[in-house]
Amino acid sequence: MQYLEFEKPLAEIEGKAEELRAMARANPETNVEKEAAALDKKAADMLGTLYKSLSPWQKCQVARHPDRPHCKDYIEALLTDWTPLAGDRNFADDQAVMGGIGRLDDRPVVVIGQEKGHDTQSRIERNFGMARPEGYRKAIRLMEMADRFSMPVVTLVDTPGAYPGKGAEERGQSEAIARSTEMCLKIGVPLVSVIIGEGGSGGAVAFATANRVAMLEHSVYSVISPEGCASILWKDAEKMREAAEALRLTADDLKQLGVIDRIVKEPKGGAQRDRTATIEAVGREVRDMVEKLSGLSRDEIVRERRKKFLNMGSKGLAA
């Protein structure tokens, strides 16, 4: 388990408990269990307290934790008959975006999401979850297919943002994102989205313009990264804590603003401490969202999605 910066005090206590037990293993006659158990209790309490009142900046760190379940983990655990489909039929297959068809229980679905990778090699292959135009065009193609075959679409959002690269710009990053958002709004099948980690700006919207958007408790969704915002508005990238605060990028704030519909509780200490429970919780939420939309006609689905976004922003946050 990789500790985050704000978890250092916790790391110390857990380290001490571990040390005691290691000592006891070396000296069988010493009895440290009572002391170690007290430390365990202290650590558990601290973990609970820490995660009950995470600051927005701390949530950004949790949302980016490398051990959090990623798109691939959800797909592997939740779907059967998973069949990845590749390519934008134009230029390339973007590995930052996973897409394909599979079954959620018995129901055939299309799943699309950004995948960040889990080790150095896969992170590079996946471009850290930052899609290029081909990724959005793959998504567009798969959404069109879902529409043709009346399959609900599930999108899993986890990206620092669209890739700011030379080739990406040359090949129309803006146009690809715009078209992907447009396709989200057009399809006559239920589109449900879960922000599982980072919902980074336009790169996230292109997938998350959905009938229902759920968000993991400690994930974040923002127009700009706190670091980027700080360097522009504060002229100092080190002011990311203030920026994270001001941007209102947490699940609670976004629910109050009507931007997301549901919050999925994370296990104590965050998704990274119990991946299985997190994946199961997301699975329940996705099934429920899809189920509740499945009675609607194609027209109703399109109309309600459009209406939702047209009306968005009618409520601000309480003072």
Next chain:
Amino acid sequence: MNWISNYVRPRINSLFSRREVPENLWTKCPECGTMLFHRELADNLNVCTNCDHHMGISPRDRFRLLFDGGIFTDVPVPQPTTDPLHFRDQKRYPDRLKAAQKATGEAEAMLVAEGEISRTPIVAAAQDFSFMGGSMGMYVGNAIIAAAERAVALKRPLILFSAAGGARMQEGILSLMQMPRTTVAVDMVKEAGLPYIVVLTHPTTGGVTASYAMLGDVHIAEPNALICFAGPRVIEQTIREKLPEGFQRAEYLLDHGMLDRVTHRRDLKEELVRITRLLMGLPPAIAGDLPKPEEPEPLAPAEPAEAAPPKADAAE
């Protein structure tokens, strides 16, 4: 002869000077450094007379140049909640808004109007880069929705002039939500069978480019306009190399298939008229179909037709 030189010029001069402080009679071209006298610059539609650099132009000035006789009607835009997030950086967001309102004399970063261009009825929306970098927040979203609804109600084409540094960060996620919101709006126009034409002006970047600015039936850009998703500085930091000359400029985007046309500001009106009339199935506009000048010269019988505009009701 250019219609602007014989008809609109005296009015434009007064308009441009209204916005510029009297002491500030000279503007330095940011591209070539030439000092330009404000009157000369205004006469040239805010285009540098030395290097053709297209400088910013306020939506109101643009509309006065675009619409016949400089006449147009503002389309009302519903006022959104001000400062929904209670955002504060080094300044309070409402203070930044007030300062921008004072500096521009406008309510927000987008102006919507209806009127006629060469007797072709249109709805137009123009983004104001001088208002907080033209940034897209709730108001800009509302403006585009209002423009789209008006275009659909009047069965007119929508022409949108984009100019923005991107999203209005002070509205956080709600500024991001303008990407889908404005997409719904422009799709309403398209689904009504009406043309949606985007004129991308310098600069059009970020979430604006990645939504309504890239969804037009026709994309026209002003010369050398910076048009991008990620800005050149961000890209240079990411890939750690210098970008080539002209990267992400209008001509470059034209080469890469993202635009239909790159058009000089002085030719823009004629082009927009021609394109909208073609797409709307209207006959060609009649040249010079402008309202009569305030003090028309008596028509000499032998004078060629374009010297004085014919009667305005000649079209359609």
